[in-house]
Amino acid sequence: MxxxxxxxxxxxxxxxxxxxxxxxxxxxxxxxxxxxxxLASVAGGEWSSDYSTPGSDSKAAATALETRFGQGSTDTVDVVWRDPDGATRPATVAVVDRLLADAAGLPGVASVPAAASAERSEDGTTGLVRIALQTRAELVPEATGTALVALGERAADEGLELALGGGVIQQAESExxxxxxxxxxxxxxxxxxxxxxxxxxxxxxxxxxxxxxxxxxxxxxxxxxxxxxxxxxxxxxxxxxxxxxxxxxxxxxxxxxxxxxxxxxxxxxxxxxxxxxxxxxxxxxxxxxxxxxxxxxxxxxxxxxxxxxxxxxxxxxxxxxxxxxxxxxxxxxxxxxxxxPGIDGGGGPRSGAxxxxxxxxxxxxxxxxxxxxxxxxxxxxxxxxxxxxxxxDAGNDLAGTQNRQAFDLIAAGFGPGANGALYVVAQTTSGPVDDADLAALQRGLEADGGVRGVSDPRRSEQGDAAVLVVTPTTAPQAPETRELIDRVRDEIVPSAGTPLAVDVGGATAASxxxxxxxxxxxxxxxxxxxxxxxxxxxxxxxxxxxxxxxxxxxxxxxxxxxxxxxxxxxxxxxxxxxxxxxxxxxxxxxxxxxxxxxxxxxxxxxxxxxxxxxxxxxxxxxxxxxxxxxxxxxxxxxxxxxxxxxxxxxxxxxxxxxxxxxxxxxxxxxxxxxxxxxxxxxxxxxxxxxxxxxxxxxxxxxxxxxxxxxxxxxxxxxxxxxx
Incomplete structure (x- = not known):
């Protein structure tokens, strides 16, 4: 024994x-x-989380965007507004430009477009600009998110139906x-x-x-x-x-x-x-x-x-x-x-009886x-x-928050898929990406019934990579969007018949x-x-x-x-x-x-x-x-x-x-x-x-x-x- x-x-x-x-x-x-x-006060760090999946297609796309395009993150702050008299009305553009100018100097903000370059809905009443971030949303200073929320509230106080959305805004509005x-x-x-x-x-x-x-x-x-x-x-x-x-x-x-x-x-x-x-x-x-x-x-x-x-x-x-x-x-x-009084505390003779x-x-x-x-x-x-x-996603946030309002405004003006764009990154191991190969890939994407639109290719500085932004017709959480991602990876990319190495990324693909x-x-x-x-x-x-x-x-x-x-x-x-x-x-x-x-x-x-x-x-x-x-x-x-x-x-x-x-x-x-x-x-x-x-x-x-x-x-x- x-x-x-x-x-x-x-x-x-x-x-x-x-x-x-x-x-x-x-x-x-x-x-x-x-x-x-x-120890926490001396050596304590900041909360951070990388939700990417090692070895996945979406992780490869994110890495390519960072290394080939210098884009630290696909996370953005979306500024969306609606004006029944036109999203580009001078008074409206002036309000949005003031907001964007104030946002440009905030820590963690990479680049801010002008209101004049905004995407516009088909009826011309909704405008959208995306503020690029230097890093993932969760790594942006908390003060930046708070300041952005305040800027959105100020614009709303001026009578404009405007909201800001994105991970930074969601964190700032969290209770x-x-x-x-x-x-x-x-x-x-x-x-x-x-x-x-x-x-x-x-x-x-x-x-x-x-x-x-x-x-x-x-x-x-x-x-x-x-x-x-x-x-x-x-x-x-x-x-x-x-x-x-x-x-x-x-x-x-x-x-x-x-x-x-x-x-x-x-x-x-x-x-x-x-x-x-x-x-x-x-x-x-x-x-x-x-x-x-x-x-x-x-x-x-x-x-x-x-x-x-x-x-x-x-x-x-x-x-x-x-x-x-x-x-x-x-x-x-x-x-x-x-x-x-009246409670035996488990010590009485009948305790556990x-x-x-x-x-x-x-x-x-x-x-x-x-x-x-x-x-x-x-x-x-x-x-x-x-x-x-x-x-x-933001569609699950509490009603009344800016993040939820921005999500709803984007969906109403540009379609539900605009809240979950896919980033299709095409690369070569040597030499520049061939225009004909890119065109074949773009045609294949545009031909799919689940795609609402495909942006023109944006090339890297060396020309050895290009990214196309694909807007699905359905919302990020819709089963059809998941099926679209599978089709792009398994059918559309191979059928294009190009030597390009193609990865599909973005928040929806990562999920x-x-x-x-x-x-x-x-x-x-x-x-x-x-x-x-x-x-x-x-x-x-x-x-x-x-x-x-x-x-x-x-x-x-x-x-x-x-x-x-x-x-x-x-x-x-x-x-x-x-x-x-x-x-x-x-x-x-x-x-x-x-x-x-x-x-x-x-x-x-x-x-x-x-x-x-x-x-x-x-x-x-x-x-x-x-x-x-x-x-x-x-x-x-x-x-x-x-x-x-x-x-x-x-x-x-x-x-x-x-x-x-x-x-x-x-x-x-x-x-x-x-x-x-x-x-x-x-x-x-x-x-x-x-x-x-x-x-x-x-x-x-x-x-x-x-x-x-x-x-x-x-x-x-x-x-x-x-x-």
């Missing part, structure tokens, strides 16, 4: 050291927070992060109901917020060396706050239970760190493994989001097993002070419970099959490419995350059925969450609940992010429950009795933790960013489904059907895996543990 590693001793020594010097531990945390923000006040108030209320003490309820919040402060400082510093999008910090805050409160709640619940059993403060901290602390480390490790799986997608901005989220989770884990024990050591038995009765009911009818749970999951997951991947690459890499990503997480659970629980069950249940929760996201993205009455009134595409990174985060978070509850069931079996209970006792002991903390996560994640559903809305609501719905349908129906029914076989481990596999006990055996009587 291989030697068993017992990290309880290390965790126990850590708890004893913290108990002896709690003040020193707190000072170290204060120093860590100060150092994190000091930023949603207020966290309501989710935190809900979390505080849940903690009071779960713990029955004002002091105890405040501890998880304080621990999570202090840990979050440290991780935010580190993420700000991380942005100096890694490409991190602005919403990456939002995701890190969302996850860090949720798991920080959850991990602290798990630790605190176990500690208070030990104190109620008459254990000394020192021994309670040692026991809790060796049991609940170990569960926190294993649960957090599954989140880290899942999120690091984002690296397999090969997308730079996802790597930045992954690192930011991992930092938040690691700091939350550290806070739960070091910062919280230090505070508990200082408080002693006052940790449960300021009791709330309802969960135990439910577990016995499910065990009597396991097939019925399993069938009911699978039907609910199936109904929720079905809409995920119709998910439409793509990046939302199509990333959706395709995401779909192709998902099997590797999902398979790797599931396999690594299962290995961790095999080491922790020494059971192949438990590991397989955990992976299967988690995948079901994720499928249901993706179905909820697909329904909300369709808008209508349900989508309108979170401000999505019209259908929006689901950004390709959203299913990937949801899977990575949800797989880890769902495993948290699996670890919380199964570790307690395993501990109950160690006291001599049968497999059935251990399930009943384990559910009774953990139901309250899992329910409270899930309610807190739902509140925190759900709060992001009421922000301004569509992507964060869907991520937040997707996470909230998955946690709710996992804590109800999965934990109350699927898990106990499967364990009842498996019986003692649930803890089977192949001998060969048992020999090659390291032996690390998840929970140290508890020396208290089983009746106390089950309470």
């Amino acid at each position: 291989p030697a068993t590693t017992d990290p309880t001793r290390g965790l126990g020594r850590l708890a004893s050291a913290i108990h002896r010097r709690p003040g020193r531990t707190l000072l170290l945390w204060v120093a860590a927070i100060a150092a994190a923000f000091g 930023g992060l949603p207020a966290e006040t309501i989710p935190l108030l809900i979390a505080a209320l849940v903690l009071v109901l779960a713990l029955g003490s004002i002091v105890a309820a405040g501890l998880p919040l304080v621990t999570a917020l202090l840990g979050l402060g440290t991780s935010v400082g580190l993420v700000l510093a991380l942005s100096a060396v890694v490409d991190v999008p602005d919403w990456g910090l939002s995701v890190a805050i969302m996850i860090g706050l949720g798991v920080g409160i959850d991990y602290a709640l798990l630790f605190l619940t176990r500690h208070l239970a030990a104190l109620r059993a008459g254990v000394t403060v020192h021994d309670a901290l040692v026991e809790t760190t060796a049991t609940a602390g170990r569960s926190v480390l294993v649960a957090g490790s599954t989140v880290v493994i899942s999120v690091l799986g984002l690296f397999l997608m090969g997308l730079g901005y996802l790597r930045g989001v992954a690192l930011a989220t991992v930092l938040a989770v690691l700091i939350s884990m550290a806070a739960a097993v070091t910062l919280l024990p230090a505070v508990l050591a200082l408080l002693g038995r006052r940790a449960a002070a300021l009791r709330v 309802g969960a135990r009765r439910w577990a016995r009911t499910v065990q009597r009818r396991p097939w019925g419970a399993l069938t009911a749970g699978l039907v609910v999951i199936g109904v929720l997951a079905a809409p995920a099959l119709d998910t439409r991947l793509g990046f939302p 199509v490419d990333q959706a395709a690459v995401t779909a192709s890499r998902l099997p590797l990503f999902i398979g790797s995350v599931v396999l690594l997480s299962m290995l961790l659970l095999l080491v922790a629980f020494r059971s192949l059925p438990v590991a397989l069950k955990a992976a299967a249940m988690t995948l079901l929760s994720i499928a249901a969450a993706l179905g909820v996201v697909a329904v909300l993205a369709q808008g209508g009455a349900l989508g309108g609940l979170i401000g999505i009134d019209e259908p929006v595409p689901v950004a390709p990174y959203i299913p990937v992010m949801l899977f990575a985060i949800l797989f880890g978070l769902s495993m948290d509850y699996e670890v919380f429950l199964m570790s307690r069931i395993k501990e109950e079996r160690a006291t001599g209970r049968t497999a059935s009795e251990a399930v009943v006792a384990g559910m009774g002991a953990t139901a309250r903390v899992i329910a409270a933790a899930a309610a807190i996560m739902v509140a925190v994640f759900g709060g992001f559903g009421f922000g301004d960013d569509v992507g964060l809305k869907l991520i937040g609501v997707g996470l909230a719905s998955a946690v709710f489904i996992d804590a109800t349908v999965v934990r109350l129906l699927l898990v106990p029914s499967v364990l009842a059907l498996l019986g003692e076989r649930a803890w089977w481990m192949p001998a060969g596999l048992d020999r090659i895996l390291p032996h690390v006990d998840l929970e140290a055996p508890d020396t208290r009587p089983a009746t106390e543990v089950a309470s």
